[in-house]
Amino acid sequence: MHGFVSHYTNRLDSKGRVSIPAAFRAVLTRDGFDGLYCFPSLSQSAVDAGGNGLLNEIQSRLDGIQPLSPEHDLVSTALFGISEILKVDGEGRVTLSDTIKAHAGITDQVVFAGLGYKFQIWEPGRFAEHRAEAMRRALGMLSDTPAREGRA
Amino acid sequence: MHGFVSHYTNRLDSKGRVSIPAAFRAVLTRDGFDGLYCFPSLSQSAVDAGGNGLLNEIQSRLDGIQPLSPEHDLVSTALFGISEILKVDGEGRVTLSDTIKAHAGITDQVVFAGLGYKFQIWEPGRFAEHRAEAMRRALGMLSDTPAREGRA
């Protein structure tokens, strides 16, 4: 299996730690990134997370922009500056920062949702809404979009 | 990790010293630059800082401009002439000059924000605004970028 798929719900403990689902940890390990790269989603109240696969995706976007330009600063601020690298402990847990928790409205539980090259971390209630919305809109997009390789 | 990523908030002590985040220090050490190269951002009320990686980026930018031309003088003045090299003490702290503090509106706290090949130093309040702005505009820039395929 290549990427992050399926979804899992885990709890935060008293120190704010939460276990990354074992299936996702396996992907991160294979990916070779030490830690968990994550940042608030630009358009949703969720957190985008991943490893080198996600990082490469971001870097390839930045490669098209001239360094030292205001545009480059802007995008790299949004993607690198706002991001955080969380350490993963021996048990596969991370501690979410206050910034991240605030952005996603996370309190005591989170949903991990796989999106292939990355995954998202949601507050369970918001994820339920998002999921419903995503299903409706994806249906519309899939029906009038030409067939494309189904990436995993 | 190759570049400056994530962000940190640190305080200035009574002598105006502030600790460079350990993660950034690690990058600077590997980068091999002794000290901290920094200059006021041309477009923002922040300070650009980094090591050899940043210097190389500037140099390669200058390479595209005809030497001895007024344009070259202008750019090299803006990027080299205005810069300062701050000394890093044994604990990994630097003392920001008055010029720099004035430019960025820094008083007692600063945010270090990684932008990959360099990082920026902000007054926390201004960074919060800038961050929100960056997220909004980056979203716009990224979403109408042609979609790419073939991710890992």
Next chain:
DNA sequence: TGGAGTCATATGGGCGTCAATGGATTCACA
């Protein structure tokens, strides 16, 4: 087919280490 045993994951908590911070002492230079 059912039950016991086994295993892996999720979860809880304690402790040591390091980074951030504050202060003091020494040094250089005017």
Next chain:
DNA sequence: TGTGAATCCATTGACGCCCATATGACTCCA
């Protein structure tokens, strides 16, 4: 000799690291 800076030392508080336990799924065997 005074002023500012650089180096050194001390404190503390967070976080990384380790060990212990619970819980549920799965296997294997009777």
